[in-house]
Amino acid sequence: QVQLVESGGGLVQAGGSLRLSCVCSGRISICNSMGWFRQAPGKEREFVAAINWSGGATARADSLKGRFTISRDNAKNTVYLQMNSLKPEDTAVYFCAADLGGNYDSPSAYRSWGQGTQVTVSS
Secondary structure, eight states, rough: EEEEEEEEEEETTTTTOEEEEEEEEEEEGGSEEEEEEEEOOOOOOEEEEEEEESSOOOOEEEGGGTTEEEEEGGGGEEEEEEOSOOGGGGGGEEEEEEOOOOOOGGGGEEEEOOOOOEEEEOO
C-alpha cells in the first residue's frame, strides 16, 4: 500500500510558474518510478513527465519540453514538477502516479494515484 499526496497547485497568471510536489508514503519501494499526469475538464488524462528512482532517467511530453521539469528528492520521498511559462491550456488537475507496471507514459500502467491538485492559469 502506498499513499501519494500532491500539493502546490493554485491560480497563476499566464507566464507564471508553479512547483508541484508529490509525497510518497507507505511502501516506498513502489515509488521507484513515478509519473505526473494531468486531466482537463472533458479530456482524457494525459502524460506530463516521468522519472526513475535515481532521477537519471526522465521523460516529458514533447509539447512540454523546455517548460516543465521533473525531479525528485529521495531523502524526502518527494517528486516535484516545476512548471514555467504557464499557459491557459495548462489548466488541469495534476496527478502523480506510482507502482508502474507498463509504459511510463500510459495512465493504465500505474496502479497508485494521488488525489490530484488543481492548476488554473489565467490569461
